[in-house]
Amino acid sequence: MQDLVTVFGGSGFVGSQVVRALARRGLRVRVAVRQPHLAHTMRLMGDVGQIEVVQANVRVADSVRRALQGAVACVNLVGVLYETGRQKFQAVHVDGSRNVAAIAKELGVERLVQISALGADEASTSKYARTKAAGEAAVRAAFPEAVLIRPSVVFGAGDDFFNKFGEMAAISPVLPLIGGGATRFQPVFLGDIAKAVAKAVSEPGHAGKTYELGGPAVFSFREILELILKETERKRILLPLPFPIARVIGVLCSPLAAFTPWAPPLTADQVELLKTDNVVSGAYPGLADLGIEATTVEAILPTYLYRFRKGGQFADLTESVAV
Template sequence: MQDLVTVFGGSGFLGSQVVRALAKQGLRVRVAVRQPHLAHTMRLLGDVGQIEVVQANVRNEASVQRALAGAQGCVNLVGLLYETGRQKFQSVHTMGARNIAAQAKAAGLKSLVQVSAIGADANSEAKYARTKGMGEAAVREAFPDAVIIRPSIIFGQGDGFFNKFGEMAVISPVLPLIGGGKTRFQPVFVGDVAKAIAKAVTDPACAGKTYELGGAAVVSFKEVMEIINAQTGRARLLMPLPMPVAGLIGKLCEIVTLTPVAPPLTSDQVELLKTDNVVTGAYPGLSDLGITATTLEAVLPTYMYRFRRGGQYADETERMVAA
């Protein structure tokens, strides 16, 4: 076994792939999460004793110190898609990121990877993007050699984007085109992002750089909905939804949704949709890390089939109906 890398938020959708990628390199991995009893399966992603799970809250200085003890590198994946209770964008994206960076520097870690997002901007009208941008600045101040990773929408089995609209296509006769469906995305495969992070935390040549990670193709919101129709085999009506109306719906969802159920839409997410989510070209990307972007076509059919009538047996069911 080689060096120890601490991964904050390592039990989630992206985190599990990052832990697996690090373990494949022979590294020891410490998965730091708020509720370790819910992350016991993480140990199965590596050899016996290679992966450990510990409790940590990025807002708590002492717990971050304990999680970093003896580590040579760390990755911060902790982030929110919406606010609940004490889990606020500011406290997690900005204060939590600053806390990790400061403690990593104090502990003498060799590397730190801060996972942010395309569109992170301390001056953004959207709280998510604004606090991500503030978090980047805080990390840079405390740990100048940190690597910042900005992915676009991440897709893969268990994602919260294509799966969400797949579920909607099952129960709703229409799919919304927020803002007319003009917003552009550059979806990037979760496995590619995990490889990029694993390289960034172990390669000294990446120190101090910012990477924007986009996938093989740029698609509009409308094109995404068309992909959802094709992948689910359901011809849902695509209905334009003006931004002001979507924003109002988002505010209502925030009011009536009960924690811990994720709201289907928030006003802050609507604000984010006013800006394209694609790489700017001003920063290095996947190719600079030696990674070829995986296409949507290669991955979506491997998990979106479950939204079809008949699920994995959809093709066989269709043939039987036709007969």
């Protein structure tokens, strides 16, 4: 274990699996997070002494510099889905990404992997998507050899998408078809993203490339909700919700992030994102080009959506006893 990789945002949903994948390759990993006391379990992702946890905030240059000392590579996974406090889209996606890239170049870090998003677009009506695109540009300007990875909607235990609607299906008789449910997605498995990042960090030939990561199948929003209902064994009404009404709901829900510890169920900016399909363009290499066979949604959803069924993991047993 010689090479040290600093992973910013390494304790999150995607980050924790990236750290695990890097550790499996024998790399030393420094997990840089804003609140290290909440990330103590990260040390269990590798062998004794292989993983360390340090404090760093991508918005604060000095903390980024400390976290990058001695690293030969770094991964930036830091991102926000909604704004709260000082965690604004511009500050995190653009200024924070620029800090990581510029300081990594200054310190002689050899490789940088920047996790962006498939919807990154400087012309988007979504601030999230615009700042993701601006973040990519800032990274390219400071560190031209950086690898950009743009995943579609990510699925896996603990995800924020399938779990959200699975929970909603468990308590609500109605699920909203925002915009009519026609928006298309290409969900990509968390484990496949982790493998892709590990390859980009540790294998040659990826410098300066952009990868679009999508799964093997494309689903409409309606089809995704139908799949969730099938896996949770629920019958619910799928109610079309026009974008203008959804936006009003998003505006009303947004203050939750400012005044409570809970994430808003929907924001106006997320409604804007849903107006555009989230599928790979075909203009950039993807999982297959990295030698990774994309995992299907159907193979993974049953491993964690079972908890939203009546009876949870014991649903089948409960039914057989009742009979």
